Amino acid sequence: MAANTGSIRTQSTVDSNNTTPNDTTDQDQTFDTRALALAIVEAAAEIKARAPRVLDVTGLVSYTDYIVVCHGTSATHVRSIAEHICEDLRPLKIRPHGLEGMTYGEWVLIDFVDVVVHVFHEPFRSEYAIESIYADAPRVDLSELELDPETSDADGGVA
Numbered sequence: 001m002a003a004n005t006g007s008i009r010t011q012s013t014v015d016s017n018n019t020t021p022n023d024t025t026d027q028d029q030t031f032d033t034r035a036l037a038l039a040i041v042e043a044a045a046e047i048k049a050r051a052p053r054v055l056d057v058t059g060l061v062s063y064t065d066y067i068v069v070c071h072g073t074s075a076t077h078v079r080s081i082a083e084h085i086c087e088d089l090r091p092l093k094i095r096p097h098g099l100e101g102m103t104y105g106e107w108v109l110i111d112f113v114d115v116v117v118h119v120f121h122e123p124f125r126s127e128y129a130i131e132s133i134y135a136d137a138p139r140v141d142l143s144e145l146e147l148d149p150e151t152s153d154a155d156g157g158v159a
Contacts, residue, residue: 004113033114036094038145040117043088044070045147049081050122052147053131054140064116066140069130071120075105081119082108 034056041052049070058065072078079102084097089112099110106124110117118130 007041033065034088034140037115037140038106038142039089039092039140040068040085040112040115041070041147043085044068044081044117044119045145046088047081047084048072048077048148050121050151050153051125052063052142052143055131055134055137056140057134057137060134060137064111064114066115066138067134068115068117069120069125070118071122071125072105073122075121078105078108078119078121082110082117085110085117085119113157120152 025085036058039056041054042074044052049072052068052070055067055069056065057067070081072081082099082102086099091097094112097113098109101108106121108117108119110119120128
């Protein structure tokens with residue numbers, strides 16, 4: 001269950017193959033979960049992820065505080081986005097607690113506990129309609145990020 005305190009703690013986790021513990025040396029390092037969600041969007045945008053959204057589900061669900069949704073143009077693109085997000089957070093000692101869907105690349109779910117990321121292949125995003133499931137969740141304004149207008153929505157991710 002995600003703590004609704006507004007921060008997460010890095011901790012020793014298991015790698016994406018669930019085989020070996022990852023090393024984390026600073027157990028007391030904390031991060032603002034909103035900032036983590038925005039860092040995830042920035043990492044995804046570096047690989048040209050399309051139409052990113054961040055939903056603030058704090059108080060609406062018990063398993064996370066933020067949901068990040070974006071999509072890629074092919075299965076390879078989806079896998080590349082997911083891999084880049086994980087690699088971009090590695091220097092911060094943030095590792096996913098779960099990583100699912102990399103084999104097919106239609107829908108990759110990355111669980112960072114306080115932030116859950118859904119990276120879809122474009123046709124599957126509309127089919128599963130994650131944003132409509134959480135229609136009551138406020139959307140985080142992404143206009144403060146310098147996102148490529150060709151890959152993000154004109155409204156800065158708020159709609």
